[in-house]
Amino acid sequence: MRNDLEAYLEELRTRGLTPQREARLRAELETAGAEHAPPASEPGTGPFAGFFRSVYAAADLLDLQRGAAVERPVTQIQKSLDELLERDRRREEDGFPRKIRVGKLVKPGRGTAGKVVVVPTTEEEKFIHDPTVRPQEEGGTGGTGDEGEGEVIGEQPVRPEGQGTGTGPGQGEGEAHELESSAYDLGKTLTEKFQLPNLKEKGKKRSLTRYTYDLTDRNRGFGQVLDKKATLRKIIESNISLGNIPDVADIDPSRFLIAPRDKVYRILSREKDFDSQAMVFFLRDYSGSMSGKVTELVATQHVLIYSWLIYQYAGQVESRFILHDTEAKEVPDFYTYYNSQVAGGTEVASAYRLVNEIVAKEGLAKDYNIYVFHGTDGDDWDSGGDKALPELREMIRYASRVGVTIAEHGLGTSGGTEVSRYLENSGLLTERPELIRMDVMQEDADEPRLIEGIKKLIS
Amino acid sequence: MELINQHTKAIMEGCKERARDAGLSFTNESLEYIVTNRDLLELMPKVMIPTLYDYWVHDLEVLREKGKYELYPHNPYETVINTRPPISFYNDNNPDWLNVMIFYHVLGHIDFFQNNLYFRHTWDYDFTGQALSDKRLIARLRSEKGHWVDYVIEFARAIDNLVNYHGELARLYVPDTAVMSERLDYYFDVFLQRLKHVPVSDYLKEVARYNDCLKEFGEQGEKTFFSEAVKKYPELEAHFAKQDGRLSPRRDLLQYLMDESPFLNRDENEWMKQVMEIVRNTSIFFQPQIRTKIMNEGWASYWHEKLFLQDDRIKGHEVDFARVHAGVTSLPRVGLNPYALGMRLFTWxxxxxxxxxxxxxxxxxxxxxxxxxxxxxxxxxxxxxxxxRENLCDYLFIKEFIDQDFTDRYKLFVVDRRLDQQRQVWQYFVKSRKSEEYRQMLLDTLYHPPVIEVDQERTYGGQLSLVHRFEGKQLVREYLANTMLGIEFLWGGPVSLETSDGIMERPSGSPQGEGAGGGEIRWQRVKYTMHEKVLSRQLVERI
Known part of the structure; x- marks a missing residue:
């Protein structure tokens, strides 16, 4: 893959590249071989939990008296939320940046221990040393045992066992609920406090009934309506196995032996009604250039959008998460979506293509209101959007809204990123403003700016 | 919160007697409270001080992911607080034998608080009482000045780790006779060492000569001494004159702002200084606790083990004790445990x-x-x-006493982990068994706020100039803007900070994220300036 990219870069260069852009692409190319390591397992569990534990984490009430850490119940915070938000609003009037964030994810974890809880939070900034910026050879913690230097004490899978991809039956049910219930409250808060617009339904009737009855199931032997085509197929099957059809080129239906079991009927059955549901695709660029703040911005905004949609659709929202560099892949949960590491080059088109494929393959377009939100830093190897734009045009044929968030690095001037340029030039934004929106922000944007961005994307 | 019952209190008093006989020393009175989860919810944000001032941040979840213990060094789950009388907190329905163990542990802490010299400044007053009057003052100011009080608290808290605790402590220990004339300080501290780079032997000769002069000429000693010195270094006077009136850097940013800020010293803003003083005192009160964590826990564990085993009242609970005690003080296979490490060091x-x-x-x-x-x-x-126990803090304790004999005895080593790309596992391996590296690793984990000084030389024209003394670690960049915004408010003018930023040059394929570290880092000296709430950054040319 790397060689392909190198050749591609050469080609781009002959077509003309600014030196800064080339440097950026080169930097991404450097990481192209790297794995998108799945998120590290939550420290704090397993035999190596102590690796990340500071000496200052020990305290008498917890360790000596065996007390449990006290979690402040979310409800208790919510009670004073109005007051807090009022305070935050006043901060702005007084000329200071807002400080309370409602959409911050705390304790994103995997598996049963991991919960995603959305609560209002704040930070107290100080001048402190940054422990993450250090040379590779430093680091480590204490340990005890008989092993010699260099010997491996033990291993821990990067992805905890029993956490395969895909959702098995019942897996993560409670967890998903956890996110949803707090996300619902958050969506409510967002709608009320930040005056996010209410959703306008286009044409489709919204219904809260989750089931509908239809003649969809097939049954052999008896039922309401005979399914002639299926019955005929069954009869031929039986007759072939009986040796009753000597020549397939010349079939005489009058000679058929017909067993009662061959008759296939349609019977009335209960079906899930997906009509009123929304399907949200969250797309995130996880290429090498996305490291740091931009990823956090995009993910945070996506949580907020998700929460708002959950509120708007009264909980009937399904979400799909897609990550892309030069290739796109679907990931099973928000945790992986949020935490997967960045590496590799960028090709926005790959993600759009994957969405189109999923929608076509699963026939989603007719049952769902489809929303696509894409977060990127605006860099794309596909200059001019030659590949991305056709996919995008395809997408807006079925999507209720496509929202593109571009979190710019502080490098270029505003509007200077590749993606924003080709979107602007394509005229799509002005042609179909009801279907596609773009929001460009700087990477140091704060939460109010994010919410402003959401308004822009969904209004 | 309720006091423990008389029966339990009698157990505590019994523990006190036995602890005193063993040599521990502490005040007679102590208060023990039973706390429920509900109480804890209220106490935790206030770092277990029931009377601490109210602040809105305490009412909501605070993010503590990045540099958790640099931001909030004092652990919210402590059992004992260093007040007069000392107050300790207990879960309800602990069995008596467990209470005996905990009481000994608590007495170990109290002894440590009251005898370790790093706590000297907390000995003469009761912090809960002080905090209560501070809380009332803040409440009164709130009713007069409204929500601006909270901004002042916020901005002062943002720099409450830059308080020069050691300077504060040093003041308590400098004997009056040690105060020398400025000229003498300059001659010995700066002139001879930094300008002339005289060899140690010559330096000592000068010290001896000064002592002789004092002995021989008494009051006139210093004069005589310098008349000789000037003969040797004719340029001395000129250098000193140039030095005189020159301003040395100031470490305590909070105090500096209170003393020098033109904004705070306006009549209508004087009240803000009272709030800042409260924040500063609170910070200084907690400083020694964080700097003696390993010693303090080790000392308490050493004593609870020793005294519990000698206690005649707990017959029949030896096994229960062993289980709990081992749970607290066993050396973890991977990780650091202050109880285990400190206790073994004291035993050693x-x-x-x-x-x-x-x-x-x-x-x-x-x-x-x-x-x-x-x-x-x-x-x-x-x-x-x-x-x-009386004289050291964690830094000195570890630096002085962790040697190869100790690490060998307890089979200690440095553990690190690396990513096995192929098999997708983290491998934990023994990185080193050398005591120097173990010691260094420990020292690196200790609490260490950045050293940021006010450069008084370059503070002019209304602009405050701060310089970060670079120690191989950059400051958390996302926090700069809001912190400096606060300083700008308190100073009433633009603020600049000179610091170093790292540029990571990652080798391809290296794992990222916490614990993995980066590749090569190139350091750059940069200057951030906060002016009218806008932060700008520029490179500083190295001279």
Missing amino acids: LDELGDTGRYSLAYQRLAGAESRKRFDTGAGQGQEFIFRI
């Missing part, structure tokens, strides 16, 4: 003192066998560890 030092191994004679011994058998029968272990 007790042994060193008893066998007379903390001596030159022992250190000179080379033979392993003779080292093993070395025992002068000094029997001064207890005296030795009591002296350590």
Whole structure:
């Protein structure tokens, strides 16, 4: 893959590249071989939990008296939320940046221990040393045992066992609920406090009934309506196995032996009604250039959008998460979506293509209101959007809204990123403003700016 | 919160007697409370001080992911607080034998609080009482000045780790006679050492000569001394004159702002200084606790083990005790446990003192066998560890006493982890068994706020100039803007900060994220300026 990219870069260069852009692409190319390591397992569990534990984490009430850490119940915070938000609003009037964030994810974890809880939070900034910026050879913690230097004490899978991809039956049910219930409250808060617009339904009737009855199931032997085509197929099957059809080129239906079991009927059955549901695709660029703040911005905004949609659709929202560099892949949960590491080059088109494929393959377009939100830093190897734009045009044929968030690095001037340029030039934004929106922000944007961005994307 | 019942209190008093007999010393009175989860919810944000001032941030979840213990060094789950009388908190329905153990542990802490010299500044007043009056003051100011009080608290808290605690402490210990004339300080501290780079022997000769002059000429000693010195260095006076009136850097940013800020010193803003003083005092109060975590926990664990085993009241609960005690003080296979480490160090030092191994004679011994058998029968272990408990903090404790003998005895090593790309596992491996590296690793984990000084030379024209003394770690960049915004408010003008930023040059394919570290780092000296709430950054040319 790397060689392909190198050749591609050469080609781009002959077509003309600014030196800064080339440097950026080169930097991404450097990481192209790297794995998108799945998120590290939550420290704090397993035999190596102590690796990340500071000496200052020990305290008498917890360790000596065996007390449990006290979690402040979310409800208790919510009670004073109005007051807090009022305070935050006043901060702005007084000329200071807002400080309370409602959409911050705390304790994103995997598996049963991991919960995603959305609560209002704040930070107290100080001048402190940054422990993450250090040379590779430093680091480590204490340990005890008989092993010699260099010997491996033990291993821990990067992805905890029993956490395969895909959702098995019942897996993560409670967890998903956890996110949803707090996300619902958050969506409510967002709608009320930040005056996010209410959703306008286009044409489709919204219904809260989750089931509908239809003649969809097939049954052999008896039922309401005979399914002639299926019955005929069954009869031929039986007759072939009986040796009753000597020549397939010349079939005489009058000679058929017909067993009662061959008759296939349609019977009335209960079906899930997906009509009123929304399907949200969250797309995130996880290429090498996305490291740091931009990823956090995009993910945070996506949580907020998700929460708002959950509120708007009264909980009937399904979400799909897609990550892309030069290739796109679907990931099973928000945790992986949020935490997967960045590496590799960028090709926005790959993600759009994957969405189109999923929608076509699963026939989603007719049952769902489809929303696509894409977060990127605006860099794309596909200059001019030659590949991305056709996919995008395809997408807006079925999507209720496509929202593109571009979190710019502080490098270029505003509007200077590749993606924003080709979107602007394509005229799509002005042609179909009801279907596609773009929001460009700087990477140091704060939460109010994010919410402003959401308004822009969904209004 | 309720006090413990009389029965339990009697157990505590019994523990006190036995602890005193063993040599611990503490005040007679102490208060013990039962706390429920509900109480804890209220106490935790206030770092267990029930009377701490109210602040809105305490009412909501605070993000503590990045540099958790640099931001919030004092652990919210402490059992004892260093007040007069000392207050301690207990879960309801602990069995009596467990209470005995916890009480001994608590008494170990109280003894440590009241005898370790790093806590000297907390000995003369009761912090809960002080905090209560501060809380009332803040409440009164809130009713007068409204929500601006909270901005001042916020901005002062943002720099409450830059308080020069050591300077504060040093003031308490400098004897009056040690105060020298400025000229003398300059001559010995700056002129001879930094300008002339005189060899140590010559330097000592000058010190001796000064002492002689004092002895011989008394009051006139210094004059005589300098008339000689000027003969030797004719340029001395000129240098001193140039130096005189020059302003030295100031470490305590909070105090500096209170003293010098033109904004705070306006009549209508004087009240803000009261709030800042409260924040500063609170910070200084907590400083020693975080700097003696390993010693303090180790000391308390050492004593709860020793005293519990000698206690006649707990017969029949030895096994229960062993389980709980091991849970608290066993050395983790991977990780650091202050109880385990501190307790072993004290036990080890007790042994060193008893066998007379903390001596030159022992250190000179080379033979392993003779080292093993070395025992002068000094029997001064207890005296030795009591002296350590009085005089050291974590940094000195670790730096001085962790040696190869100690790490070998307890089989300690440095653990690190690496990513096995192929098999997708983290491998934890023994990185080193050398005591120097173990020691260094420990020292690196200790609390250490950045050293940021006010450069008074370059503070002019209304602009405050701060300089970060770079120690191989950059500051958390996302926090700069809001922190400096606060300083700008308190100073009333633009603020600049000179610091170093790292540019990571990652080798391809290296794992990222916490614990993995980066590749090569190139450092750049940069200057951030906060002016009218806008932060700008520029490179600083190295001269």
